[in-house]
Amino acid sequence: MTSVASGSRALRPPRTGRSHGQWAVDGQEPLNPNEAFKAEDNGLNVRERIEQTYAVEGFDSIPGDDLHGRFRWWGLYTQRKPGIDGGRTAQLEPHELEDKFFMLRVRTDGQVLSPAQLRALGGISTDFARESADISDRQNVQYHWIAIESVPEVWRRLEAVGLQTTEACGDTPRGFLGSPVAGVAADEIIDPTPVIREITSRWLGDTELSNLPRKFKTAITGHPSLDVVHEINDISLVGVVHPELGPGFDLWVGGALSTAPRLAERLGVFVSEADAPDVWHGVISIFRDYGYRRMRTKARLKFLLAEWGPEKFRHVLETEYLGRALPDGPAPAPARGPGDHVGVHPQKDGRFYVGAAPVVGRISGTILTRLGDLVERVGGDGVRLTAHQKLVILGVPQDGVDELVAGIEELGLTATPSPFRRSTMACTGIEYCKLAIVDTKDTATAVIAELEERLAGIELDTPISLHVNGCPNSCARIQTADIGLKGLITTDDAGANVPGFQVHLGGGLASTERDEAGLGRTVRGLRVLATDLADYVERITRRFLEQRVDSESFATWAHRVDDEELT
Known part of the structure; x- marks a missing residue:
């Protein structure tokens, strides 16, 4: 917590009435079992036990707080046992529903997946996940049928090519949505890639941010198609041009869906590229310190914003966490073009990007491996995933476009999908x-x-x-x-x-x-x-x-x- 925040909070009178579990107001005493297991041991610490104990001794050696809690900090959830019908979902306890296999989520954070990374992802699917692989609408790759004994080798293979599952689930900063055409689109307002890299390199896996009230979702784009569904993320930075300060970002906070949907709101500030990492850190720190922790059904940032409103949120951000005012800024223009980027499009460097559609995000290890080979063969740079369960192949030379488009069709992907x-x-x-x-x-x-x-x-x-x-x-x-x-x-x-x-x-x-x-x-x-x-x-x-x-x-x-x- 920053000294600015600590000093400001010290002047506040204590809360009267029932505690909401806000650390900055009520203290850090756990008010429910979920908060208790997080206080007992940081979720990031479970990795050593997975590698040294559970992967050796097997599924039955895993205690409940790790299995149903801390494993999520490394992208692991137990998957559903086959054959249990939907009418029994609410009737059974988690241990009765779960199989002894895991869903494993790999985060991409808007990065370009090189041919080598695609082949590594494909090999993991083929060798350890029964060929399963889904592109999620959070730009993640999700495997199924992962056995606990395989997890250390999966991590080794991922990390050897610069990929990770760190904080892909859990009460953490989840995977970042980034524009799939960042840095290449001819009509881009600002490239968000440096901001995403700076934030993830500084704070992903930071124990100061690994015990949030609940999940925290981030989206950053500089493309005029508004391609990261910014209205439904906890924080979004959306590319705009300030009339005096030039290109930068408009800040949105407090969006999320689930059973109590709420669209994000603008704070009305202009965020420069240089300020963006600190602003992100300020917003997530507000959530950590002021978010409601007593009831998990109220533990998302949207509920705090609903109580405070955008004006108070901006005031707290500027005075307690940044220690300076942010300039007022413009709203983004209405979206220009669809944000899924399907089809063949020219890049600003004379090459092309090609957006392709699987069916509802479902692919396989074989497809990933062959896609990596195809991208390399045509001279492309790599692939980004989208917020719409699609993928975009970047940096394709003009003389390789036709071969690529034909090649992805053979893989069950298409650049010319039907409307549905x-x-x-x-x-x-x-x-x-x-x-x-x-x-x-x-x-x-x-x-x-x-x-x-x-x-x-x-x-x-x-x-x-x-x-x-x-x-x-x-x-x-x-x-x-x-x-x-x-x-x-x-x-x-x-x-x-x-x-x-x-x-x-x-x-x-x-x-x-x-x-x-x-x-x-x-x-x-x-x-x-x-x-x-x-x-x-x-x-x-x-x-x-x-x-x-x-x-x-x-x-x-x-x-x-x-x-x-x-x-």
Whole structure:
């Protein structure tokens, strides 16, 4: 904690009433079991036990606080045991739901994955993860079927090529979202890469920031497409040009979704590239010191911002943590172009970047390895992942573009996806996630195939995003999709309990070419069976195209029409 912060807090009267567990106000006494295990031993310390004890003695040697807690500080969650249906998700304890295998999350923090790194990621999948590999909407690579005995070798291979799982999960600064076209796009306002590198090199793995109230998500972009979904991160730095100070960043704080969605708010300050690392550190330190720790359901930064408001937040940041005022700054312009970067695009150096779409982020070790070989063969620089479960191949020479585009098609990727393949995302779902209620990846894949056939002759001049989530926690950002689907158990016509979805309609973010970010609406009682999902999406798409006024977006139409038009 900074001396400025300590001095200012010393003048505050003690809180009256019930404690929220705010360290700067209430002290650091743990108020729940989660806070207690973090106070007993920092989550970063578990790595030595994994390498020296658990990987040697096996899964059954792992105590509960490490297995269900501190392992997350190194990107490890136990995965769901196969064969447990969604109706039992809320009825069983974690140890009853979990298998003796792990999901392992590799963070990329907006970096370019070289051919060597792609092959290393692919080899880990093939050798240790049964060919599993998913691109998450946080620009992570997620493996499944990782055995505890394999973890030290996986870390060795990752770190040999400059990758890591440090603080990929847990109450920590999670993986950073960075613009996939940072440093290469011809229309870039400012390259965020130096800022991301500075922050991660200084503070990733720092024990002063490894016990936060809950997770802390960061997004930094300098591209006018606003390609890092800045409205739903705890902190976002968005490229702008100050009329006097030149290029820099606009600061947003307090965004997050889950069961209590809230969009981030601007603080109205201009952040220079030089100031950006300290500003990031100030915001995360506010969260550490003032975030609510008594109840985990209230332990995100969005709840503190809701109480304080942006004016007070800015005042505390400037006076207690930075010790100086920040200049006022402009808001970012409306997004120009889609933020997924799919397709072939010229770079500012005369080469090209190519955005490619897998199906709902699902790839494999073989695909990663062969992609690394392909990128190297055509003379490309490497690959960045996107916030939309896509990937972008950078630095492709003009004479290598056609070979690359043809090569990725052979790998099951495409630079020219159908509208629904391009705009559909899905979380992990019941296949591996202990919180999930329904299947997501396979369901979404089947729906895409159906829609590609049924709507083949329909021209969609505006994208319709379809986000499929296996539970209420919104890892697939259901409230910010045109059609967002929240998994649940419902009843069919025969009265049987079956997988289904609650529907959210008309959400969107600036990076999806919507004029203004907003959350979707729900229609009371509207639930769709998983088996009827393609029918519903086809029906609602055709109805939108019949009823839209001029060129209005799906989101505008969905908020305009009556409930019965949305069923």
